[in-house]
Amino acid sequence: MQDRKPLYLMTPALAWLTAFMVIPCLLILALAFFRRGLYGGIEYTFTLENLALVFDPLYAGIFLKSAWIAGLAALIAVIIGYAAAFAIAAAPSRQQPILLFFAVLPFWSNYLVRTYAWIVLLNREGLITGLARWLGYDAELPRLLYTEGAVVVGLVYNYLPFVILACYAPLSRLNPEIAEASRDLGASGWTTFRRVVLPMTAPGIATGFVFVFVLSIGNFVTPALLGGGQFQMIGNLVYAQFLTANDWPFGAALSMILIAIMMGLLTLQTFATERASGAKREGS
Amino acid sequence: MASLANPRLMLVILAAVFAFLYVPISVLVALSFNEGGLPTAWTGFSTKWYGELLRNGDIMSAAFNTLVVALVSTALATLFGSLLAVGVEIRRRKGRFLETIIFAPMIIPDIVLAIALLSFFSLLNVTMGLHTVILSHVVFNLAFVCSVVRARLKTFDWSIVEASTDLGASMPVTLFRIVLPVMLPAIIAGALLAFTLSVDEFIIAFFTAGAGRDSITLPMQIFAMIRFGVTPEINALATIVMAVSVVALTLSQRLNRGGLPGQ
Amino acid sequence: MTQPLLSLRNVEKHFGTVRAVDGFSLDIQENEFFALLGASGSGKTTLLRMLAGFETLTGGEILLDGKDISQVPPNRRPVNLMFQSYALFPHMSIAQNIAYGLEMEKCSKSEIKRRVGEMLEIIQLSHLAGRKPDQLSGGQRQRVALGRALIKRPRLLLLDEPLGALDKKLRGDMQLELKRLQHEIGITFIIVTHDQEEALVMADRVAILKDGKLLQCATPRDIYEHPNSRYSADFIGVMNFLPATLRQGQVIAANGQPVAAQLPEGLSEGNDVVVAIRPERLQVAAYRGGGGPRGRVLATAYHGLDLQLHLQTNLSSEPITVRLTAQEAEQTALSEGDEVELGWNAKDTRVFAA
Ligand SMILES: Nc1ncnc2c1ncn2[C@@H]1O[C@H](COP(=O)(O)OP(=O)(O)OP(=O)(O)O)[C@@H](O)[C@H]1O
Ligand SMILES: [Mg+2]
Numbered sequence: 001m002q003d004r005k006p007l008y009l010m011t012p013a014l015a016w017l018t019a020f021m022v023i024p025c026l027l028i029l030a031l032a033f034f035r036r037g038l039y040g041g042i043e044y045t046f047t048l049e050n051l052a053l054v055f056d057p058l059y060a061g062i063f064l065k066s067a068w069i070a071g072l073a074a075l076i077a078v079i080i081g082y083a084a085a086f087a088i089a090a091a092p093s094r095q096q097p098i099l100l101f102f103a104v105l106p107f108w109s110n111y112l113v114r115t116y117a118w119i120v121l122l123n124r125e126g127l128i129t130g131l132a133r134w135l136g137y138d139a140e141l142p143r144l145l146y147t148e149g150a151v152v153v154g155l156v157y158n159y160l161p162f163v164i165l166a167c168y169a170p171l172s173r174l175n176p177e178i179a180e181a182s183r184d185l186g187a188s189g190w191t192t193f194r195r196v197v198l199p200m201t202a203p204g205i206a207t208g209f210v211f212v213f214v215l216s217i218g219n220f221v222t223p224a225l226l227g228g229g230q231f232q233m234i235g236n237l238v239y240a241q242f243l244t245a246n247d248w249p250f251g252a253a254l255s256m257i258l259i260a261i262m263m264g265l266l267t268l269q270t271f272a273t274e275r276a277s278g279a280k281r282e283g284s
Numbered sequence: 285m286a287s288l289a290n291p292r293l294m295l296v297i298l299a300a301v302f303a304f305l306y307v308p309i310s311v312l313v314a315l316s317f318n319e320g321g322l323p324t325a326w327t328g329f330s331t332k333w334y335g336e337l338l339r340n341g342d343i344m345s346a347a348f349n350t351l352v353v354a355l356v357s358t359a360l361a362t363l364f365g366s367l368l369a370v371g372v373e374i375r376r377r378k379g380r381f382l383e384t385i386i387f388a389p390m391i392i393p394d395i396v397l398a399i400a401l402l403s404f405f406s407l408l409n410v411t412m413g414l415h416t417v418i419l420s421h422v423v424f425n426l427a428f429v430c431s432v433v434r435a436r437l438k439t440f441d442w443s444i445v446e447a448s449t450d451l452g453a454s455m456p457v458t459l460f461r462i463v464l465p466v467m468l469p470a471i472i473a474g475a476l477l478a479f480t481l482s483v484d485e486f487i488i489a490f491f492t493a494g495a496g497r498d499s500i501t502l503p504m505q506i507f508a509m510i511r512f513g514v515t516p517e518i519n520a521l522a523t524i525v526m527a528v529s530v531v532a533l534t535l536s537q538r539l540n541r542g543g544l545p546g547q
Numbered sequence: 548m549t550q551p552l553l554s555l556r557n558v559e560k561h562f563g564t565v566r567a568v569d570g571f572s573l574d575i576q577e578n579e580f581f582a583l584l585g586a587s588g589s590g591k592t593t594l595l596r597m598l599a600g601f602e603t604l605t606g607g608e609i610l611l612d613g614k615d616i617s618q619v620p621p622n623r624r625p626v627n628l629m630f631q632s633y634a635l636f637p638h639m640s641i642a643q644n645i646a647y648g649l650e651m652e653k654c655s656k657s658e659i660k661r662r663v664g665e666m667l668e669i670i671q672l673s674h675l676a677g678r679k680p681d682q683l684s685g686g687q688r689q690r691v692a693l694g695r696a697l698i699k700r701p702r703l704l705l706l707d708e709p710l711g712a713l714d715k716k717l718r719g720d721m722q723l724e725l726k727r728l729q730h731e732i733g734i735t736f737i738i739v740t741h742d743q744e745e746a747l748v749m750a751d752r753v754a755i756l757k758d759g760k761l762l763q764c765a766t767p768r769d770i771y772e773h774p775n776s777r778y779s780a781d782f783i784g785v786m787n788f789l790p791a792t793l794r795q796g797q798v799i800a801a802n803g804q805p806v807a808a809q810l811p812e813g814l815s816e817g818n819d820v821v822v823a824i825r826p827e828r829l830q831v832a833a834y835r836g837g838g839g840p841r842g843r844v845l846a847t848a849y850h851g852l853d854l855q856l857h858l859q860t861n862l863s864s865e866p867i868t869v870r871l872t873a874q875e876a877e878q879t880a881l882s883e884g885d886e887v888e889l890g891w892n893a894k895d896t897r898v899f900a901a
Contacts, residue, residue, distance in 0.1 A: 009371030013364040013426055017385055020423045024400035025392075031403060084301040090289035091298075099298070101537060106305050108477075109529040110484040112503055113522040116510050117308035120315065123514060125322070127311055160305065211391075218393040221486065225510060235395050242399050242491070252403070255396045262393065447634035449621045450599055451699065452651030461647075465638045 031252035042248060050253035059237070066233040069148060070216035073155035077212045078205055080156070081163025085204070088164070089171040100168060107161035115225050118154050119145060122226075146228030154226040155216045163208035170201040206269040214262045218255075234258060309526060316523040321516030333520035343521060345498070346505035349414055353489070353501060354482035357421035362475040364422070365429030370463060372430075373437040374445075389427035397423070398491035405492060412494030417501065420492045421482045428481060429474035432540065436470035473540035476532045483528060550613055552577045552735055553598075553703060557607035559759075560593050567593040569759035570606065575703075575752075580729055581737045582746040584782065585756035591739040592631075594756075595705045598737070599628040611702060622651070627701040631708045633692040635680040641691050642667065642676040648699040662698055669728065670694040686717050693725075697732060706738040710745065722748050743783045747771075755779045771825075777899040780823045787829070787867045789822040790901060798822060798898060800862045806840065807893040819901040826870035828895035831856065832879060834886035841888045842867065844881055856881065860889065 032050050035043040053059070088099045106114060121127045122144040129141055144150060178196060216222075220235035232240075234254060241251025316334075320327035337343055372382065389397070401420045405412055444466070448458040464471075486503035493499040500508075502525065509518050551574035559570040568590045575581050583591045596602045598609065600621030608615050616624055627648075636644050645666055649659045667673040670690040680688055689709060696704055709725070710718045726749050729736050740746055746753045747767045754764040755778070763770055763779045774780035777788070791798045791806065793816055798808040800822075808822050834841055842860030849855070854876035856869040869889070871879065881887060 007371070009367040009374070013368035013371075013430070014385070016364055016422060016426065017389070020401065020404075020419055021389055021392075021397065022385070024404035025396070027404055027407065028396075028400045080301060080304075083297050086289070087294040087297040087301075090291075090294050102302070103305065105530065105533065106309065108480060108484075108533050109309075109526045110486075110503065110506075110522070112484075112486055112506050112510065113312070113525055114309065116506070116514075116518065116522055117312045119510065120312055120514055120519070121308055126514070157304070157308065160301075164301075214393060218395050220395060221507070235393075238395055238399060242402060248403060251399060255393075255399055258393055258396055262391070441632065441634065441637075443630045443632050443634035444636055446599075446601055446621070447628075447630055447695075448636070448647070449601075450628045451648035451695065452622045453647075454622055457651070462636055466636075 028252040028255060031249050032256050034249050036247050036249050047249075050249045051256075053250055054253050054257055062232050062234065062237055065231055066217045066235075069151055069155070069233065070213045073152045073159070073216045074209045074212035076152065077156045077160050077163045078167075078209050081160055081208055082167045082201075082205060084160075084164045085167035085171055088168055089174075096172070100165070103164045104161045107158075107165075111158060111221065112225075114158055115154050115222055118150065118157065118226060122150055145226065146230055148227070148231070150226040151223055154222045155212070155219065158222070159212045159215060162211055166208040166211070167201065167204040170204040171197075174200055203269070210262070210265040210269050214258070214265065217261065218258045312519055313523045313526070316516065316519035318516065318519075321519075333516045334524075336517050337520050337524075340517065342500075343502075343505060343517075346500050346502045349498075349500060350483055350502035353414055353417050353421060354479050357418045357425050357482050358475050358478045360418075360422045361425030361429050361478045362471060365426035365474060365478075366433050366467070366471050368426065369430045369433035369437055370459070370467075373434055373440070374442075386427060386430060389424040390431070394485075394487040398488045401488065402491040412492055413496060413499040414493065414501075416492045416494065417489045417499070420488050421485060424485075424488075425478035425482055429471070429478050432474035432477060432536075433467060433470050436467060436540070440466070469539040473536040476536035476539075480529045480532045483525070549576070551575060552579075552612065554610040554613075555607065556610065558594070558597060558604055558609060559606040560590075560597055560602055561605045566759045568597065571761035572607075573754060573761060573764060575735065575737065577735060578733055579735055580726070580749055580751045581735070582750035582753045583737065583739045583756060584741065584743060584746045584753050586741060588758075589756040590759040591741075591756060592707055593759075595628060595707050595737065595739055598703070598705055599626055600624050601628075625699075625702040627696040627699050627704055629692050629696045629704065629706045629709055631711060633680075633688050633712075635688060635691055635695075637680055640677050640679060641672060641683070644680070644691055645695050645698055648695060652699070666694045666698045669697075669731070685713050686721060689713065689721065690724075693728070697728070697734065700732075701734065703735050703737065706736060708739050708741070710740070710742075718745070725749060747783065753783075755782055774823070774897060777821060777823070780897060780899070785826050785868055785870075787824045787826060788865070789824070789862050789867075791820050791822050791898075793818045793820055800840070801864075802861045804840070804862075806862070807891060808896045808898050809893050811898040814898070814900060820898050821901050823897045823899060824891055824895060826855065826868040829867070829869045829889055829891050831858070831869055831871070831881065831887045831889045833881065834888050837888050839888055839890060841886065844883050844885045844887060847881070847883060856887075858887065858889070 031042065033046055033048070035045050035047045035049065037043045084103060088096055088103065091099055119126070123129075124143075124145070126145070128144060132141055174197065178200075217233060218235045218238070219233060220239045223229070223231065223233045223236055234257070238251050238254045238258070241247045241254065315321075317329050317331065318326055319330040319332070321333065368386065372386065397420075401416070402412075405416050410416060444462055445458055448462045449455070453461065484503060486501075486507060489501045490504055490507070493501065493504065502521075506518065506521060506525070509515065509521075553573075553575040555571065555573040557570050557572055558568055559566070560568040583594065585591050593602060597604060600616075600619065604617055608617055610616070611624075611626070616626075636647065639647070642663055646659050646663045649662060654662075663676075664673070667676055670693060672687060672690060672694070675683065675687065680691065683691065689712070693706075693709070706725075710721050713721060722745060725736070725738075738746075738749065750767060752765065753767050753770055755762045755770065757778055763775045765773075767783070770779055770783050774783070774786075780786050781788075789800055789806065791800050791808070793799075793810075793814055795816070796810070797805045798810070798820065800806045806822060811820075814820060840860060840862050842858040842862075845857045845859050845866055847854060847856055850870075852873045854871045854873070856871065857866045858869060860867050867889075
């Protein structure tokens with residue numbers, strides 16, 4: 001009974017996922033190898049041009065820029081997020097779920113609205129400018145909105161809750177006696193943190209970093225809203241291929257790259273996790 | 285952890301992080317009640333911008349569309365996702381392939397799924413509109429419902445299912461009379477989560493809604509409005525949208541006792 | 548000879564390489580109170596689940612009233628299982644839990660009401676009919692689980708360690724309660740336990756399982772008096788084992804002395820054996836200089852009216868237990884440190900291969 005029956009329970013969902021996820025994803029995988037038609041359609045002849053185009057120096061700038069912004073956002077998010085997760089894990093255990101709930105709550109509210117909140121703060125007539133005037137700073141402020149910095153802040157702001165969550169998980173599982181044992185063996189607080197706590201919680205950091213990086217590099221909303229279209233990320237490039245340039249095969253190839261980056265990082269992360277758990281075994 | 289932490293430093297970190305998380309949205313909420321509507325000067329409390337929203341036909345029709353999309357996709361996703369969860373957890377053997385398929389909708393970047401669905405629908409010559417948005421939203425919604433329900437099923441006492449069979453119930457009767465009532469809080473929690481995800485979802489809707497003005501959802505409308513700058517109306521709209529999420533998620537968390545998904 | 552209610556014919560269940568139930572046959576008569584006894588992992592639960600229909604057989608057949616039920620799904624078998632965890636439906640009241648099985652049989656509302664009322668009466672929970680399972684004590688829950696299964700009037704009721712979760716005192720009460728109910732309602736019970744005392748108190752017949760095999764199946768008294776293997780001898784009651792060897796038709800103890808023992812069949816010259824003797828079959832007296840088995844009292848302990856002596860003897864390195872009635876104890880008046888000699892009748896021993 002345990003192995004036959006569940007099939008009919010799973011069929012509707014699996015059929016749905018197959019029809020509207022697996023097949024469409026395989027489809028763009030295939031699209032990436034077709035030629036672009038003369039008037040924007042698709043010509044069904046095999047080609048590697050699209051993939052080659054991805055590595056064209058023309059786009060190298062966009063790739064580097066995307067990677068730089070995504071990497072910076074991921075790094076900042078991980079530093080802040082880890083500190084926050086550590087502080088939550090250090091709080092009295094009764095308060096931890098509440099703190100965590102409020103740290104994560106913004107994550108589940110509308111992404112556009114959260115991004116918009118920064119437009120309100122950063123724009124030329126915005127709150128920060130107002131605050132500066134009110135404090136008596138009359139000189140012209142540098143432009144805040146529509147800058148690289150604004151995009152990074154927006155990405156960090158949006159994905160921070162996720163990082164807190166990812167870092168909190170291993171921190172909360174950490175047996176406090178391990179840290180105490182290290183102190184007992186003569187290590188200072190900082191050494192204990194660096195040699196014991198950090199390695200054991202590295203998988204959470206890695207998860208946080210990978211997800212912020214991947215979600216940022218494929219983002220087109222934040223660069224459009226907070227970057228004001230000043231520069232493009234891979235996400236914007238994909239967007240453009242499908243909605244303006246009408247070069248679907250190239251857009252498909254670009255999104256394959258996104259997936260490849262994600263898979264690559266996730267594999268690395270799994271590898272790192274295994275090493276960390278290996279370290280844990282040695283330590284115990 | 286407590287033994288390593290300097291309590292005062294921890295407090296400073298928490299205060300700073302929560303300020304960072306909550307000041308921007310709080311400012312937004314406060315401004316939505318500002319009579320004058322300008323961010324730089326408080327001219328008095330008023331709800332007039334909310335009234336403006338009600339008179340804005342575009343916003344109201346987008347809101348209606350979003351409600352339709354969210355309700356229908358949540359209903360379908362809740363049904364399929366819950367059945368899937370039960371089906372997966374009833375099995376003793378866990379398939380890696382199956383796990384990947386179920387997990388994928390939650391981690392695939394939205395833009396990839398969005399263009400994949402766009403290509404899929406156009407190649408099939410499907411006219412796009414709200415119905416295609418619904419079809420697409422069910423994909424990730426069912427994955428989230430499934431994950432919430434599965435988390436609850438981990439602590440589910442399967443012997444009551446066998447007890448029900450033993451007492452003469454067929455599998456469908458057991459599902460309906462035993463599994464469903466016991467799992468209901470988790471299923472509702474999953475549904476509430478799916479509902480907020482669907483209400484808030486922008487990218488996939490943007491790509492799969494087609495070109496028609498009558499299939500614009502609320503996030504699409506908000507995106508269009510934000511690009512033209514800050515208006516008091518958006519502040520009010522943003523506040524409402526956030527309130528819906530917060531209420532739904534708090535309820536969901538209450539029902540689930542296990543916290544937000546992933547928590 | 549009447550047809551047995553239940554016949555197991557070479558039933559077996561293998562999980563991969565694990566032989567959970569390793570091919571045995573067994574008949575159970577109508578109205579029997581039958582106990583399955585065995586160490587953890589011996590296949591008791593697996594056997595019950597096969598009877599209830601939750602495990603398919605890998606071999607053999609199960610006949611109920613002479614008909615093979617191997618292919619009948621669990622919800623169509625006139626067999627009910629009382630789960631070890633009770634498996635009460637947490638969202639239903641006690642009365643609803645009990646009514647569930649009848650609703651599945653599509654009984655009329657009025658009949659369900661009447662029979663649930665009667666059952667609540669029998670399990671003495673009428674006053675708690677509206678409560679949810681989590682508002683009950685362990686013993687009350689156990690009775691609900693029992694009532695829920697009994698109300699279906701199954702041909703066969705299976706109970707998987709029904710008393711495992713209860714404390715010792717309550718367990719004693721419940722054993723009598725189960726026995727009373729079984730008598731009153733007249734249903735065949737198969738109960739799983741790994742508490743030998745429980746099996747002795749309740750069961751008409753006991754089957755001892757080991758590693759999926761049936762070692763012995765008999766009345767408790769028979770198993771006590773005539774265990775057919777060292778394992779069954781050890782499993783039920785206290786047993787002394789003396790290591791020995793067979794030589795020239797005699798049983799020679801470890802100290803080289805021949806001892807009184809019933810010579811077994813199927814064991815030959817030179818075999819290492821053990822001689823099994825029940826504590827109450829041993830006689831002791833203050834040492835008077837004989838050359839027979841002797842020892843020293845290590846400790847004395849009262850068990851109710853009986854006195855138990857623990858002796859260090861010249862027969863084995865393990866201490867030996869002797870049980871004396873109050874009367875005997877008074878006559879011999881032994882205390883710690885006393886030297887004793889001991890004896891027994893050959894007919895009270897069993898000899899097994901070591
Ligand atoms: N589903 C299963 N898959 C694999 N092996 C199993 C399964 N169920 C039981 N077994 C194995 O079969 C053997 C018998 O298990 P069973 O549960 O019947 O023992 P038991 O006598 O009821 O033990 P206990 O007294 O601990 O309840 C054990 O070795 C167990 O590991
Ligand atoms: Mg068992």
